[in-house]
Amino acid sequence: MSEKITFAPISYTGWGSLEHLAQEVQRFNAKKAIIVTDPFLKNMGMTDKVTKPLEVLGCAYEIYTDVVPEPPLAIGEKLASFTREHQFDLIIGLGGGSALDLAKLAGVMATHEGKVEEYLNLTGTKTLNNKGLATILIPTTAGTGSEITNISVLSLETTKDVISHDYLLADVAIVDPQLTVTVPPKITAATGIDALTHAVEAYVSVNASPVSDALALQAIRLISSSLRTAVENGQDKDARTKMSYGSYLAGLAFFNAGVAGVHALAYPLGGQFHIAHGDSNAVLLQYVMGYIRSSCEKRMKDIYEAMGFSATNLSQEEASYACVHELKRLVADVNIPLTLKGFNIPENALDLLTEDATKQTRILARSPLPLEKEDIYTIYRAAFNGEIVEK
Incomplete structure (x- = not known):
């Protein structure tokens, strides 16, 4: 093909x-x-x-x-x-x-x-x-x-x-x-997780290819190894350089393979509550990836290894669970709230968020696990409660 x-x-x-x-x-x-x-x-x-x-x-x-x-x-x-x-x-x-x-x-x-x-x-x-x-x-x-x-x-x-x-x-x-180098820690964190999300979603996209895979995995390696340092010390030349290359490669990866569920659910958060795009992706990343985990276990194992961890003694299933955990840990380490509650989003907003997310058909079509309206609501509910659930 x-x-x-x-x-x-x-x-x-x-x-x-x-x-x-x-x-x-x-x-x-x-x-x-x-x-x-x-x-x-x-x-x-x-x-x-x-x-x-x-x-x-x-x-x-x-x-x-x-x-x-x-x-x-x-x-x-x-x-x-x-x-x-x-x-x-x-x-x-x-x-x-x-x-x-x-x-x-x-x-x-x-x-x-x-x-x-x-x-x-x-x-x-x-x-x-x-x-x-x-x-x-x-x-x-x-x-x-x-x-x-x-x-x-x-x-x-x-x-x-x-x-x-x-x-x-x-x-x-x-x-x-x-x-x-002068970007404040909060923006460094949000934009960095945004770039990581681009790479992760491109790698599990139904439109992924050997070219986009290579770009995405290298982006994940660079970002995972440098984001914490860039947030803690913005003057660190090596960390800033790795982050810029990581962001650039992630952009090329998702431009060619596309993003999916995380972005589809993030758009309404920005539209309705004016949450920065990077923060919107960050707060949803673990919940979307946790929900679709079973549809892309092998690829999540690859992501886990690209983040710098050994999966030698883990099954694909175990590595995919570990991947979700490490995505969550990275978001927490750069001080981004882990729940919708942390962004002061009320529980009664979940229905309208779901309605708007279902309209992102162009993006949702790339998810390795088809996400229907009830799936999207379940993910928002999980992000509100801070409990990872899966299909």
């Missing part, structure tokens, strides 16, 4: 790789760029690392900071209009997943008519028909993988939807771990 493997056209990775920005801007012969970032990064001077090379090249720029975590559709619509009005020829995204997703959105919507909502995956009626503007994406966190995927996630009233097309792929991704 043949398969399509997709990567962003050009990626620069490793400590100091931001030095390649100028040559890429020059290659595009850009005259006017929009830098999509968040106000915090601008206030702390992070944008200077991007604007100085542009100034040397004589490239005009606008810094756009109307970026918020889990950006709602209205923010996307506003940015699309702004980009069309100002005749930019280059998009630069700098920041976490929200900034990068919005930058990708701006790039394609600049050359398309209509509203953003008309292009949404679940409810839209229009299809993208051209690549849009040149786009350079520069992550400042190690987690989302947005710099090398083709989706832009937007929050709706109670859930999330995406625009997904290869036209959203960045022309250039610059993954410089040096940009992540």
Whole structure:
């Protein structure tokens, strides 16, 4: 069986790789760029690392900071209009997943008519028909993988939807771990577990392949061996470098194999309660993987070993149980709450969360264990009570 493997056209990775920005801007012969970032990064001077090379090249720029975590559709619509009005020829995204997703959105919507909502995956009626503007994406966190995927996630009233097309792929991704050393422990933890979830779900996905498997397992090795250190000591160069590479590889893995149940159930948590995406994944990871464990025992054994543990004397079943336990322990060690109660989510929210999660059919289809409405409710109930249950 043949398969399509997709990567962003050009990626620069490793400590100091931001030095390649100028040559890429020059290659595009850009005259006017929009830098999509968040106000915090601008206030702390992070944008200077991007604007100085542009100034040397004589490239005009606008810094756009109307970026918020889990950006709602209205923010996307506003940015699309702004980009069309100002005749930019280059998009630069700098920041976490929200900034990068919005930058990708701006790039394609600049050359398309209509509203953003008309292009949404679940409810839209229009299809993208051209690549849009040149786009350079520069992550400042190690987690989302947005710099090398083709989706832009937007929050709706109670859930999330995406625009997904290869036209959203960045022309250039610059993954410089040096940009992540100032990320606070809480965000380091949430984005790190997000990246781990990408790798874990890609590895057990029904769409997994030998290529995505190799990417996912190496991502799990890197993240599992460095996340605790990165949270405890953000200045640790080795830990930050491993996390950036791990996030990048996990992004490539899930872009090609897809994510599944954890993400499907996480989206409503972000939509209804505005919980950061990484935290939403983290609080659900052990419960979803515990519930589907019997459907992917061999692969969970592989994950357990990639996390640095020996399964020589364990059966597949025993190793899969141990894997769930270690996923839980890692989330706990980086100080993320282990239950929905820990995020102040009330018990009476479980029904609506379930209703919205069932709408994520695109994602749920990749689960090795089909998850129906009653399964989803059971998982939310388990996450609320803090008790792992299985099918």
